[in-house]
Amino acid sequence: MRKKFLAGLAAAAAVTLAVSGCSAGGTTASSAASGGGDVTLEFAQWWEPELPQGSLRALMDKFESENPGIKVKLISGPYASTKEQVVAGAAAGTMSDVVGLDGAWVNDFVKQGSLANLTDLMKSASFDESQLAAQVKLDGSTYMIPVANFVYPMFVNEDLLKAANVSAVPSNRTEFAAAAAAVTKTGKASGWVLPLDTATPNGIQNDVMSWVWASGGSMLKDGQPNLVGNSDVKDVMTFIKGMYDAGSIAKGTFTMKEQDKVNEFTNGRVGMMIDSLAHVNLIREQNKDLKFSVAAIPAADGYSGKRGMPYASWGIGVANNSAHQAEAFKLVAFLMGKDVNATLCNSAHAFPGNTQSVPDFVNADPIFKQAFEIYQAGTATNEFTGLPVAEDLMRSFDEQFQKYLAGKQSVDDALTASQSAWETSFKG
Amino acid sequence: MASASLPVAGAQQLGSPKRQPGVSGTVKATLVPYGYLTPTMVLLVVLMVIPIVMVIGYSLMDNVIMKKNPQFVAFKHYSDILTSESFWNAVSNTLFFTGVSVIAHLIIGLAFAMMLNTGLLGNRTKAIFRTIYVLPWLFTVAIIAVLWRLLLEPNGVVNYVLMASGLAGTQVEWLSQPETALFAVTFINIWSGYPFYMTSLLAGLQGIPADYYEAAQVDGASPWQRFVSITLPQLKPIIISMALLDFIWTTQQFALIWMTTGGGPLGSTEMLSTFTYKLAFSKYQFGAASAAAVIVLVISMILAFFYVRAQKARD
Numbered sequence: 001m002r003k004k005f006l007a008g009l010a011a012a013a014a015v016t017l018a019v020s021g022c023s024a025g026g027t028t029a030s031s032a033a034s035g036g037g038d039v040t041l042e043f044a045q046w047w048e049p050e051l052p053q054g055s056l057r058a059l060m061d062k063f064e065s066e067n068p069g070i071k072v073k074l075i076s077g078p079y080a081s082t083k084e085q086v087v088a089g090a091a092a093g094t095m096s097d098v099v100g101l102d103g104a105w106v107n108d109f110v111k112q113g114s115l116a117n118l119t120d121l122m123k124s125a126s127f128d129e130s131q132l133a134a135q136v137k138l139d140g141s142t143y144m145i146p147v148a149n150f151v152y153p154m155f156v157n158e159d160l161l162k163a164a165n166v167s168a169v170p171s172n173r174t175e176f177a178a179a180a181a182a183v184t185k186t187g188k189a190s191g192w193v194l195p196l197d198t199a200t201p202n203g204i205q206n207d208v209m210s211w212v213w214a215s216g217g218s219m220l221k222d223g224q225p226n227l228v229g230n231s232d233v234k235d236v237m238t239f240i241k242g243m244y245d246a247g248s249i250a251k252g253t254f255t256m257k258e259q260d261k262v263n264e265f266t267n268g269r270v271g272m273m274i275d276s277l278a279h280v281n282l283i284r285e286q287n288k289d290l291k292f293s294v295a296a297i298p299a300a301d302g303y304s305g306k307r308g309m310p311y312a313s314w315g316i317g318v319a320n321n322s323a324h325q326a327e328a329f330k331l332v333a334f335l336m337g338k339d340v341n342a343t344l345c346n347s348a349h350a351f352p353g354n355t356q357s358v359p360d361f362v363n364a365d366p367i368f369k370q371a372f373e374i375y376q377a378g379t380a381t382n383e384f385t386g387l388p389v390a391e392d393l394m395r396s397f398d399e400q401f402q403k404y405l406a407g408k409q410s411v412d413d414a415l416t417a418s419q420s421a422w423e424t425s426f427k428g
Numbered sequence: 429m430a431s432a433s434l435p436v437a438g439a440q441q442l443g444s445p446k447r448q449p450g451v452s453g454t455v456k457a458t459l460v461p462y463g464y465l466t467p468t469m470v471l472l473v474v475l476m477v478i479p480i481v482m483v484i485g486y487s488l489m490d491n492v493i494m495k496k497n498p499q500f501v502a503f504k505h506y507s508d509i510l511t512s513e514s515f516w517n518a519v520s521n522t523l524f525f526t527g528v529s530v531i532a533h534l535i536i537g538l539a540f541a542m543m544l545n546t547g548l549l550g551n552r553t554k555a556i557f558r559t560i561y562v563l564p565w566l567f568t569v570a571i572i573a574v575l576w577r578l579l580l581e582p583n584g585v586v587n588y589v590l591m592a593s594g595l596a597g598t599q600v601e602w603l604s605q606p607e608t609a610l611f612a613v614t615f616i617n618i619w620s621g622y623p624f625y626m627t628s629l630l631a632g633l634q635g636i637p638a639d640y641y642e643a644a645q646v647d648g649a650s651p652w653q654r655f656v657s658i659t660l661p662q663l664k665p666i667i668i669s670m671a672l673l674d675f676i677w678t679t680q681q682f683a684l685i686w687m688t689t690g691g692g693p694l695g696s697t698e699m700l701s702t703f704t705y706k707l708a709f710s711k712y713q714f715g716a717a718s719a720a721a722v723i724v725l726v727i728s729m730i731l732a733f734f735y736v737r738a739q740k741a742r743d
Contacts, residue, residue: 084709091493108712112494199690251582254604254693260581269583392710402694406606425711 039324040071041331044085045100047314047348048076050278055347063334070327090114090321097322098331101144101315103136103385109317110138111388116318118142121329132336133355136315136386146313147335148350150276151375152206153309154298155283158291160189160271169295173211173239176272176298180248183271190250192243193270195261196402201394202258205384206310207274208401211236213308213381214297220383225422227397227415235300237404237411244405254402266290276312277371278349294367296374308381309374314350351375389425396421480725486718493714505719515720517695518703525614525699526678530671532618537625538663544626545633565623573687576616577603603689606696613688613697617681625670632666633659665738672735676728700724 048056060072075096077085083105089095090112101109109115119141122129129135136144156169164182168175180191195203209219217232219225227233243249250270252260258275265273266283268290274297283290296307316335318328334340342357344350349361349368362372384390397418404414486492487506490499509515540561544554567575579585580602590596602612640658649657660667682701685691691698691706704724708717 087493087709087712108494113496197690198692199686251599252601252604254601255609255689256604260577389711392706395706395710399692399694402692406694408694 038069038071039327040073041098041322041324041328042073042075042096043098043100043331044075044077044082044089044096045314046077046079046082047100048074049078051344051347056344059335059340059344062340063331066334067327067330070330072331086114087112090319093321095319095321097319097324097328099317099319101317103144103146103313103315103382104387104390106136106144106315106317107138107386107388107390110143114320115143116320116322116325116328118145118318118329118332121318121325121332124326125329125333127329127333131338131354131356133353134313134380138386144315144317145332145336145353146315147341147353148314148345148348149311149353149380150278150313150348150350151309151311151371151380152210152274152276153294153296153371153374155265155273155275156293156295157189157265157268157271158293160186160268163188164271169293170272170298171296172298172301172303174301177239177243177246177248180243180271181246184246184248189268190264190270191248191272193250193256193261193264193273194240194244194253195256195258196253196398197255197257198395198398198402200257201391201398202312203256203261204394204398204401205382206258206276206312207261208236208240208397209233209383210274210297210308210310211239213310213383215300215303216305216308218383225419225426227419227422228412230415234411234415237401237414241405241411253405265292274310277351277368280365280367281349292367294371294374296378307378309378311351311380311382313353313382313385314348351380387426393422393425396425483718483721483725486715487722489715491713491715492718494712498715501715505716506723509716509719509723514695514698515703518698518700521610521697522679522699522701524610525617525681525697526675528614529617529621529678530674532614533622533625533674534667534671536618536622538629538667540622540626541629541633542659544630561626562623564620565627567620569620569683570687572616572620573684576612576619577688580612604693606694609689609693609696613685616688617678617684620684621674621678624674628666628670629663632663636662665741668738669735672731672738676731676735679727679731680724 043060045056057074060074064071075085079102082100083102086095086099086101086105086109090109095114099115101115106115118135119137121127122142132145133149134146135142136146154169160183161169161179164179164186166179166182170176170179176192183189183191194207196207197203212219212232215232217230217236219227219230219233240249244253250256250264261270261273262275262279262283264270265275266286268287277294283292297309299307316332318325318332322328335344336354338354338356341352341354342359345352345357346359346361350359351362351372352359361368363369384394387393400409400414400418400421403409404411409417488500488502490501492498540557543549544558544561549557564572581587582599582601582604586602587596587599590600591598600608602608636659640662641654644654644658680701681699682705685697685699685702686705689697691702700720701724704717704720707713707720
């Protein structure tokens, strides 16, 4: 009897396992309608852990109260795992209804067919596009809307520059190289910091190509790779190589990550860095005595045009497999609303995705005020946004650039090899 | 005695004539063991067989996951990978990283285990050292990576000590120079992995009868001769099993490399694991990544075969 009972139990457990195993892969949409007719939207993003505790949930509660019948379940994780979650979720058909996006992912996700066409959803919802600061489009259709923008100006340690007898913040490359050399010469710190770690190769976007964009240059031509024979890119590479050979760049550059860069600056070990405004409060918290300011990234000598400034976005999109795309877009529209967008950007210390929003922090803090002025005077530029396998493009350029810095190849060879790798990636 | 009498007592209690089992009874008796096995079998199929078969299938397709209708391309990914310079660079680095790690784990683990097994130290002293020696094993990979990045950074403690003691003239970029990066990550892996050997070998050492050593001492054997002729042969089955397991685990080490060097600088610490990860989550070439994963699987299976054979020989 006992044997029979155990055998029965074992078989029941097996059947349960098999059924649950099979059903997990059979789900086609992550949203669910509960018995009461409510729609529960899943919102996967990396924002919640980076915002003050409870602030995103508070906005979701507001959305729920304004939209009876729609509930929002936040799926939060680190930046990198959100990306992997979206890739895997799209393949398995279990992607969250609303997803936080980085512009660098969009092209690949659109190719995968995992993102819904927001142009159609905006039309259906009669949403006023004119209030949006930017849209990430592919083949004329929008797939991502930037909700919050983090610009990357140049940070300057005022005490170190003063100690090096640098009286003015550098505004062109010659001044910058001279200031970096002067700071290094004091023996107290390095002039500049350049993170080129290949695991997270965004240093190419933020710390290398930013110099190209600051002088109105481009790494593309008609949307295609344009590295060979591109004097804008080549000049920046030789400019950086000059500082590298002069020892003006902090050591450890080849495996340095963005966080290490911020640590070096926060601890007063480098005079200048290009970094996200999002780190201002972190720097202040970790080193209350650090005197620093922000400025536009120095341009090529003699350049007087509008300066590009790199930015990264917290973008938003809707899953193609969502069974509740209309409700999902209501959440997108809610986050892009003038007041809500201002509240969110205020918490994130980011510049708004809605042109009419003005977050309080922009006027309340001198550094942010300064950054906002630079932002308004220049152009937010990020040529990697919307490109295929954008992270891999950065990585392949990074590998060639490192070889050039290490003296293992010429600048022309580095550009030729990068161009070839990029062309292969563009062909898909 | 008591256990021997139980079946008899049980038979007396039943007190019924012996009955031949019917056909249905025989079938049931045959099926019962399978009933017990079913949960394990289902788990194995769901968690191992299906994913492995799927990955093998993916490796033969054009670019699964990223394409809705991937095409069958047979062994194209395998030939691409096996003729790729990056792949062989990763193989070479993985072999160095694994080989040196396994040998160093064994030597350090054995040395520390023998120190902790010696009769020359008191129990309290041994307990203190045992706690200190086992510490690296208690940290997660993320903590180990952060800890050693901080120690080895140009402004870190290691360079400070070296420069203060006059052993180095300038700051060494341990993880950022191609010449030192592979040695540095191998060292970190050795540091984090030797306690596994130490604890297992210590258990093995404590199981060697003291009579053997006493007899050898009476015969005039030196400490080295006792180590070579008694200790090593007695520990041989444990050493072989652990070395094979360690070899399999170390070839698959990903997190430590990713969080310290990311495979750089200039590919000097690129391993099979980071090579495969980049194919999948940077290039989104899931077909090629699956082929690389299958190659790693085959290598692991060959090592697992030797491990199982060593276990059988031991039994």
